[in-house]
Amino acid sequence: MPEPSRAPQLQPESFDRIARDLQALRLDAGPVSYAEIVRRIADQRVQRGVPAAAAIPARSTVYNAFTTGRARMDTELLRDIVIALGATPGEAEVWVQRCRRARSAAEFGAAVQRSAERDQTLARDASAPPPPRSAPRAGVVIVLLAGGVALNLLGLWITAVFKLSVYLDMVGTAIASLVLGPWHGVAVALLSSNLGFVTGDLHTWEFTPVNIAGALIWGYGVRRLRLGASLTRFFSLNLAVALGCSLVAAPIVVAAFGGENGHASVSAVLSLESLGVPMMASVFSANIITSIMDKLLTGFVGLLVFTLLHGRFGVPAAHMPLVEKLGALSAAEAEGARGAPREARTMSGSRPPRAPAAP
Structure with a gap:
């Protein structure tokens, strides 16, 4: 064996x-x-x-x-x-x-x-090359930057004419920061703050740092911190912008204007000072309340514009999933709206059943 x-x-x-x-x-x-x-x-x-x-x-x-x-x-x-x-x-x-x-x-x-x-x-x-990052075309970037500056100036003019309790001077900054990036928003902030004189306001340049702070928080918030992933996160992002802008604005108002910058919030500052609240705290308290309303309104206007640009012109929104979700939702609703009239026409065009002939 x-x-x-x-x-x-x-x-x-x-x-x-x-x-x-x-x-x-x-x-x-x-x-x-x-x-x-x-x-x-x-x-x-x-x-x-x-x-x-x-x-x-x-x-x-x-x-x-x-x-x-x-x-x-x-x-x-x-x-x-x-x-x-x-x-x-x-x-x-x-x-x-x-x-x-x-x-x-x-x-x-x-x-x-x-x-x-x-x-x-x-x-x-x-070893594989990274996928190319989609970015808006140069023409779209130029239009958005110019439009952002125009929107900021328009907001300044509306606020001055109607004596509103919000600022509306950062709508274009928000759109540029959300769509293009934080430093594009900074460019809009610099241009609009230094062109504020065309609206009759000679003091907008002093608030350039406030506008820049908003641009950076909006831009980096949706890219680095993913605060554009849901409505809740985006809401918190606008609150963070309001806080950041107020922290920058309050010292400017006190140092450059003695606490009175001609805005509708001056009455709130005076009321707080009459209660014995220190000037800096009074200015910040009045400013943060106004800023929260303003930045929530501004941020959601920017979100709406971004969604329209994404849906109509295909502007990239990978860094902000909320825009992609809203765009898909609006597309589905539009498709349903197009299908409804077609169905209605079909129903209205059908002939009613013919009545039986009398014997």
């Missing part, structure tokens, strides 16, 4: 080597037919107390143990096969140990292969 150790032991164990050694063992034993091997295995198992119905292995299962190219092998079936071919229990245990080593080698090889494939994938992804 051939010994299972006849193969060189310096080579790693494998299921193919075991299968070839099984073929040689079968030839040396007779050769023994596969049907005979099945019968001998069944006899062994019955002697071990296995029920006769469960003791007979499938002939195809026994045959497959002798074939190469296998990815797995049943150690207990292997034990039964070699004993059926004349091996002693001790020799059978050697075969079982070989099978376990082959299984470990196969699992290790598979793990190495998976690791190599993962490394190749990571290297390929790292």
